[in-house]
Amino acid sequence: MNRDDAIDRDPIADGGAETADANAASEDAPHHENANQDVIAVDPDDTAQGTVNRLDAHTGEGIRHRAFTCLVFDGDGKILLAQRAPSKRLWNTHWDGTVASHPVEGQSQTEATEQRLEEELGISPDQYNDLRVTDKFEYKRYYENAGLEWEVCAVLKVTLDDVNLDPDEAEIGGMLWVEYDHLHEHPELYRQLRLCPWFEIAMRRDFSE
Numbered sequence: 001m002n003r004d005d006a007i008d009r010d011p012i013a014d015g016g017a018e019t020a021d022a023n024a025a026s027e028d029a030p031h032h033e034n035a036n037q038d039v040i041a042v043d044p045d046d047t048a049q050g051t052v053n054r055l056d057a058h059t060g061e062g063i064r065h066r067a068f069t070c071l072v073f074d075g076d077g078k079i080l081l082a083q084r085a086p087s088k089r090l091w092n093t094h095w096d097g098t099v100a101s102h103p104v105e106g107q108s109q110t111e112a113t114e115q116r117l118e119e120e121l122g123i124s125p126d127q128y129n130d131l132r133v134t135d136k137f138e139y140k141r142y143y144e145n146a147g148l149e150w151e152v153c154a155v156l157k158v159t160l161d162d163v164n165l166d167p168d169e170a171e172i173g174g175m176l177w178v179e180y181d182h183l184h185e186h187p188e189l190y191r192q193l194r195l196c197p198w199f200e201i202a203m204r205r206d207f208s209e
Helices: 017-028 109-121 180-185 187-192 196-209
Strands: 007-010 038-042 047-052 065-073 078-084 097-100 131-144 147-160 171-181
Touching: 038 171, 047 196, 065 196, 078 109, 078 180, 097 109, 131 196, 147 196, 171 180, 180 187, 180 196
Parallel strands: 007 131, 065 147
Antiparallel strands: 038 047, 038 065, 065 078, 065 097, 078 171, 131 147
8 A cells, every 4th residue: 555645634633622622532431332342453554453442443542443435336337325324423424435334353344345235234245246345545534522533444346236225224314326426526516415534535536546
C-alpha cells in the first residue's frame, strides 16, 4: 500500500478540541455492546498486531484497526446506499455504500463481507458470484464528540444477480439505489444524504484510478 496515497485525514484528525472531546466521551461513556467485541489492530501496512477491544479502538486517541466496506451494485451500474440505523454509535443515520464492518481474528475480508451482507441486508451468496477486493486505504476521522474511525479499510465490490433484499432494521435505516457515476460527478445533489466518510474516500479513489 502506498502510504502517500493511502492515508486520508482531516486537518483536525490528529489533535485539537475534537481529540479532547473524544477523550472525555471515552471516559464518561456508559457500557456499550461494542465493549464485548474485539477488532484486529494493524500497522500501516495492514499487518496484524493482535486484537484490541472494539470500543477502545473507536474512542480516545483510537487504535488503528482492520476494516472493510463493500459497494453493492445492480446489473445496471447503480449502487445501493444503505442508511446506518439511528442506534449506531458513530455516523448514525449517515448513508453508506453499502455495508461496512470489521473482520474478526481468523476471518478474511471476503468472509467477513459475506457475513455482513447476509446479516444486514439478507443478501445470500447465491445472489452474486463476483465478490472481490478492489482497493485498500488508511484513513482517520472523528465523529462529533462520540469517537472516531482509524482504519486500514479494504474495499470490496459485488454485483447482484438477484436484488431481493431483507434488511435488518437494527442495522439499516433506509435504502436507495442511485447512479454511481452521477453520485460521484454531482455530490452537491446528494449532500442531504450525509455520506459516510469511508464511502466518500472509497468512491473518490475508485474514480481517480
